[in-house]
């Protein structure tokens with residue numbers, strides 16, 4: 344694609360996977376706030392839209408054909424994407440959320456008396472963890488199976504394919520809206536955590552556990568951004584398009 348100042352963030356993120364590292368570098372919201380042009384993404388930063396585009400183009404060229412972080416997921420079937428999301432991102436969250444929770448509890452216990460903001464961080468994290476675990480469960484047991492049952496099974500690596508296997512549940516479109524609403528809430532909670540933790544910059548009296556916690560929380564945030572990007576910008580629009588095709592056929 345040709346990138347211009349009016350290109351939507353989500354389209355660039357979908358079509359040029361290497362752009363994600365550039366968006367991450369400048370804190371551009373590409374998962375829940377992707378429905379904005381690049382010209383808006385640079386507002387409030389020292390970056391010009393021309394520089395942003397040049398960096399995205401350079402990243403795309405440097406990372407052509409590299410690791411799976413830059414894999415072109417838009418070539419995958421919706422079913423293949425759901426499998427990848429479950430294996431890569433849902434498993435990650437199930438492993439990392441309890442670890443982060445335990446580290447947070449320990450840091451609160453040791454440093455809470457001098458850093459009362461840690462209690463707020465703990466409360467927001469608790470809400471995020473509970474919301475996400477319920478959300479993953481719903482995706483895995485209800486919504487993703489409904490996508491696979493109505494649009495066809497697939498595995499990562501499979502090219503997109505046409506052809507329906509069964510009628511989609513009538514509520515599927517509403518469920519997709521619900522997923523996007525959940526993602527917005529999770530995105531807001533992550534922003535709130537980053538604000539409370541002062542951008543995950545460590546205070547001077549921080550110990551190694553404190554540093555490890557902030558690293559874990561920043562990594563968790565980055566993974567959720569990529570996870571939600573795959574669902575909001577690729578999976579959900581593809582499923583909506585496939586359902587529209589089915590409805591008109």
Ligand SMILES: [Fe+2]
Nearest residue numbers: 428479482574
């Ligand atoms: Fe998910």
Ligand SMILES: [Fe+2]
Nearest residue numbers: 478482522574
């Ligand atoms: Fe999701």
